[in-house]
Amino acid sequence: MAGVANDKPATAARIYDYHLGGTHNFPADRAAAQAITEMFPFVPLLARNNRAFLGRAVRYLASQGITQFIDVGSGIPTEGNVHEIAQEIVSEARVVYVDIDPIAVSESLDLLAGNDNATAIRADLRDPQAILDNAQLRKIIDFDQPVGLLMVAVLHFVADDADASRSVTELLRPLVPGSHLVISHGSAEGMQRDLTNLDSAQDVYKRDTATPFVLRDRAQVGSYFEGLDLVEPGVVWLPEWRPAAGDPQDFTDRPTESGGLCAVGVVR
Template identity: 50%
Template sequence: MAERSVWVPDGIDVETPSAARIYDFLLGGSHNFAADRAVGERVLQVQPGGREIAGSNRAFLGRAVRYMVEQGITQFLDLGSGIPTVGNVHEVAQGINPLCRVVYVDYDPVAVAHSRLILQGNDLATVVDADLLQPEAVLDAPAVRRVIDFDKPLGLLMVAVFHFVADERKPLEILARYRAALPSGSLLALSHLTADQMPAEMDAVVEAMRNSRDPMYFRSYDEVAAMFDGLELVKPGVVSAGRWRNDQGDGSGQEGIYAGVGRKP
């Protein structure tokens, strides 16, 4: 029998695994279904470090947001934001500066529904149901225009999303369209899974995700670095996610995902 709960929108397909809900499972969340957990378990069988990689990526997101706020950024556009869990962008940013504004963008109905639930009463944060692969639709969405002032620098977050975008969807062109919309001084945070260090294990992850709604396309260091073309890389550049400005050292040895932050001149 299909699972249902108060946070499950009517008509949602709970039998087809989705990346947002598999990621939620790997992070230890509860907003996932049996089909998502089955794929998540297969991922862990072929890549036992899957939970650590997911956690390292999530920790990078938090550090990147804190860095941006410290640089004076007060507005954020989080593309492919996924299902809210501990360390949401608005929690991190508003915890430092209560006036920070955040727009989450996702097309997973569970992610959108749960985001709306936790953002009730927060006038400075909202969620938009849209596909990040359609930049004009995202950038022109009324909620985005209401919350984000494109005359001022903003933080654009593309964390663990482009490894779901096949080459034929032209990810670099999509990135260029978002980059063109950024005012000078804006910051882009991006992370991307790779098979560089563990080719066999990560190839098996691709196979495990093949029949989900969101198959994966891992890329090399050079391919990920190219996603920052036109931006000034913030030190230490494009590195493993756990090594990006990680003063605590926790997770610093975790491989499998590259991350970086770039500033628009």
């Protein structure tokens, strides 16, 4: 990992990796993750349930004929990466992973070595045009065909509401009808837990990483899908989106407590 430019000691990608039981994390990431888990012990379960939603959504998109994916905020490769899931259903599926974290990108590139149908690029979603103009992305993604745009567990790292909305709008702009948008997002709407420590948990990201963490409510998450047709069951809690056999059961009887809202929409 030496030589990787990273001016903050912990990153959202590696904190998430730790929550998922991965090994691509450093002491600062583990300390930040443990501080959060001490306040909110359910967070590793949230990560697991989010990852399960990502898998179901990718399977759904592939079943709808989507063969190319742009995965923004893709994270460090772990179990059930998008190209692996998509290629189980459509062997020629193409995927571009996009992340702000250089380690997430380099680990993805290592995993994808020799795979002509997938790559990883480093970019900040707050500069959506740079993503769309990226030459490597354009080699893999054909904008004349429907695209699956994945923004899973990433928009909550964009603190500015206008930046987050603009990014979604701009990334959707070149996508042809039949393209799909997949989003999951941290939310505490209606949560029954004691949220006294929420500010302190958010302070961990503010203090230790370059990506502060913000929660949004159902109306805000729904607003990203304005002008799209929402796929049933609409904007719901993670375990509620088209549950499948083998899903984690942590929040099945109390979905609000999962801490994540999600939805899939189709470009008209």
